[in-house]
Structure formats: structure tokens, C-alpha cells
Amino acid sequence: MLEYDDLIDPSLLPRKGKYLRYYLLGIADREGSFYISIKKQDNAKFGWVIDPIFKVTQHRRNRIILELFKRVLNCGRIIEKSDQEDMLEFVVDNRRHLKEKIIPFFTRYKPIVKREEFLLFAKVVKALDEGKHKDAESLKDLITMLYNYSNDRRYSLEYILDEISFRQDRLLRDHKPGT
Amino acid sequence: MLEYDDLIDPSLLPRKGKYLRYYLLGIADREGSFYISIKKQDNAKFGWVIDPIFKVTQHRRNRIILELFKRVLNCGRIIEKSDQEDMLEFVVDNRRHLKEKIIPFFTRYKPIVKREEFLLFAKVVKALDEGKHKDAESLKDLITMLYNYSNDRRYSLEYILDEISFRQDRLLRDHKPGT
Numbered sequence: 001m002l003e004y005d006d007l008i009d010p011s012l013l014p015r016k017g018k019y020l021r022y023y024l025l026g027i028a029d030r031e032g033s034f035y036i037s038i039k040k041q042d043n044a045k046f047g048w049v050i051d052p053i054f055k056v057t058q059h060r061r062n063r064i065i066l067e068l069f070k071r072v073l074n075c076g077r078i079i080e081k082s083d084q085e086d087m088l089e090f091v092v093d094n095r096r097h098l099k100e101k102i103i104p105f106f107t108r109y110k111p112i113v114k115r116e117e118f119l120l121f122a123k124v125v126k127a128l129d130e131g132k133h134k135d136a137e138s139l140k141d142l143i144t145m146l147y148n149y150s151n152d153r154r155y156s157l158e159y160i161l162d163e164i165s166f167r168q169d170r171l172l173r174d175h176k177p178g179t
Numbered sequence: 180m181l182e183y184d185d186l187i188d189p190s191l192l193p194r195k196g197k198y199l200r201y202y203l204l205g206i207a208d209r210e211g212s213f214y215i216s217i218k219k220q221d222n223a224k225f226g227w228v229i230d231p232i233f234k235v236t237q238h239r240r241n242r243i244i245l246e247l248f249k250r251v252l253n254c255g256r257i258i259e260k261s262d263q264e265d266m267l268e269f270v271v272d273n274r275r276h277l278k279e280k281i282i283p284f285f286t287r288y289k290p291i292v293k294r295e296e297f298l299l300f301a302k303v304v305k306a307l308d309e310g311k312h313k314d315a316e317s318l319k320d321l322i323t324m325l326y327n328y329s330n331d332r333r334y335s336l337e338y339i340l341d342e343i344s345f346r347q348d349r350l351l352r353d354h355k356p357g358t
Contacts, residue, residue, distance in 0.1 A: 012291060014201060022198045023291075026205020062292045112191060112202075113241045 007067050017072075024072060025109040027065060032056045034114065034121035036146055038153060038160065045171075046136055046164045050143065052125050054102045056090045057081060066090040075101045098125050120149055136168035186246050196251075203251060204288040206244060211235045213293065213300035215325055217332060217339065224350075225315055225343045229322065231304050233271045233281045236260060245269040254280045277304050299328055315347035 004010055014020045037051045054076075058065050066078045069090045075097035081087035092102055103122050111118045124142065132138040140161050147157040183189055193199045216230045233255075237244050245257045248269045254276035260266035271281055282301050290297045303321065311317040319340050326336040 008291075012289065012294065014204075014289075019197070019201045022193060022201035023205040023208070025193075026202040026207075027209055028205075029202070030206055031209055065292060110191065110193075112187075113244060115191065 004068070004071060007071065008064055020068065021072060021105075021109050024065075024069060025106075025111065028056060028069075028106070029111045029114050031058065032111075032114065034117045036121060036124055038143060038146060038155070040155070045134065046139055046167045048139070048143070048160055048164060050124060050128060050133055050139075050146070051093065052095075052098055052121055052128070054092045054098065054121075058088055058090075060086050060088055063088055073101050073105060095125070095128065099129055120146075136164055140164055183247070183250060186250065187243055199247065200251060200284075200288050203244075203248060204285075204290065207235060207248075207285070208290045208293050210237065211290075211293065213296045215300060215303055217322060217325060217334070219334070224313065225318055225346045227318070227322070227339055227343060229303060229307060229312055229318075229325070230272065231274075231277055231300055231307070233277065233300075235269045237267055237269075239265050239267055242267055252280050252284060274304070274307065278308055295328075299325075315343055319343055 004013060014023055033053075033055045035053045035055060037053065039049050039051055040047065041049045056066060056069055063078070066088055070076050070078060073092070075094065076090055076092040078088055078090050081089050092098060103125055106118050107122070124146070127133070127138070127142055132142060143160055143164075144157065147153065151157065183192060193202055212232075212234045214232045214234060216232065218228050218230055219226065220228045235245060235248055242257070245267055249255050249257060252271070254273065255269055255271035257267055257269050260268050271277060282304055285297050286301070303325070306312070306317070306321055311321060322339055322343075323336065326332065330336065
């Protein structure tokens, strides 16, 4: 485990990288979050964006855990949590890193209690990678799926779908040939 | 992982027992507690007892995690948390189980952030196993050590030490030969 010796005395870590990864799985399965925010964003094609973020939150005194995530997953950044100054967050929101690092990691090291949450997250990252958000109907389907999973969200589903349809109509009108 | 197939679909678990144990280490390193309570107990020799307890707390919906701890550690029980009805606790307080199951497990699967807490816990379990609490001076040393580690406790150290000395004097007086 010499690859971590700038972070921590390697004798304090599990003896093999694979064991460390299962240890981190245990941490992530409780304190990690596969969060998908739905944000109003006026300059987006349909006014709304889907933004998947993987996060692990820890008290400042346990920063080492977040450093290990950053090293093992080889992406992300560690930031202060905006509303709680004693808390730090390891955050990965870069779409390519989610696709190439986070999804493969947790496909191999499978969450147990956060299994469904992760599967949904992986599905959404894949859909965005395929450009599904660029088509109004697919975007509406994705957002509806997210609300079916949990509707503990700021805006009502109806409000979002109406807004997307409004922008969709306007785009169709503006691009109608011959007008 | 057929030994768990009455609890969970084995395909949802890590492929090897060792990996599952590192996963549980990750959980315990955040949500486990190596707690040592110091309790007033009038019928104890010196009026005070030291009571080490290993606990893992989880929401009722994640009961599977506690079942896995119980199965892997082969001891303990799962109970409702008295003050929060949605929470469950896996609890090991039996002294022999602490000595023969919990301490060896975490000596092999080493906590990273709870390292010091665990080392103190192991030290106290060992001292109690050696009967250190049966001697007033050793009991006072143990309690003083625990307060040096953390004094976020109900009674002041001075109060406890005074009470133990009082009982110690009374025992010496009552047993004085020739009186």
C-alpha cells in the first residue's frame, strides 16, 4: 500500500488494495450519496437539466477517508460543505468521471443498501451519455422516472413537464419550415 | 456466500467472506461505537462499574446490515433503540464475546478513523478480563484513563474517585483484623 504513504502510515490500511476498496464500499454504502438533482437552467435547451453527483460527506477530522476515495477512484475533489463548516465532501460531478470511474467502481464493488439508488444513478448517467436529455420526450421520461423513485423535490413534476412542453412547442414553431 | 442465503440473495453480497468483512469494517468505522460506560451500581464492590459495549446503529430499513454483523461476528443481538423507534442496534456487551469475537475481529480488520477508540476499548476489555476492576487502585486508574480520553460524561471524575476511595476505606475498616 505504498501508493498511499503520503496520506497515511500504510500499516494502518488494509493489506491489499482490494480490501481497501471493500472498506470504502462500506463507507459509501452508508455515507455516500448517488444524488440526481433536477435543476432549472434557463439557457438549457428545454430549461431544465438533470445533474448526477456522487458525494461522500465526512467530518473534517476524518478527511483521510475522503482522500482515500479521491486516490482510489482517481477523480473528484474535496470541498467544504457550504452550510456546515465542519463537514467536508468528496464530490464527483464530471460526467466523464461518473461514467468511466464511479459507475464501473460500484458495478464491481456493489452497494448493498444503496443498490437501487445506484442502479437508478447508473441508468441516468448512461441516458445522459447517450444524449437522451437533448430530446424533449426522453427528457420528460427521465424526469418522470426520477419522480417515481422519489418526489421529495423542490418543484412539482407537473410544473417541470409543462415547462419542457412549452419550450418544445416554441422550438418546433420557430423551426417550422417555410415560416 | 451460501451461509447468508436465508438473509439475502447471495449474489448481492461480495463474492468472498473476506471482502464482506472489509465492507462491514467500513460500516463499523463510521457507524459502529466502541463505547465504554461508567455506571453507578450500588451493589458493586466499589459502587461503580465499567461496562464496554460494541454497537452498530442503523435505520430499521437497513436491518440486513445488522443481521450480517450478527452472522459474521457470531454473537450479539439486535434490539430497538430505546429513544428512536425507527432505529435498530446491533449490541455486544457480553464480556466473553467482546474478548473472543469483537476484539480479534477488529484486531484483524483494523478501524482507520476509530483506531484509537478501538485500542482503548481493547485495553479496557483486557484489564477487566484480568480482574483489574476488583482492586480499588486499578479501578481508579482505569476510570482516570477513560476520563483522560474523553470527559464528556455524566459524573465528574473527582466525584467517582472519592466514592471509590470511601468504599475502599470502609472495606479496609470492616476487614481490619482484631476489630
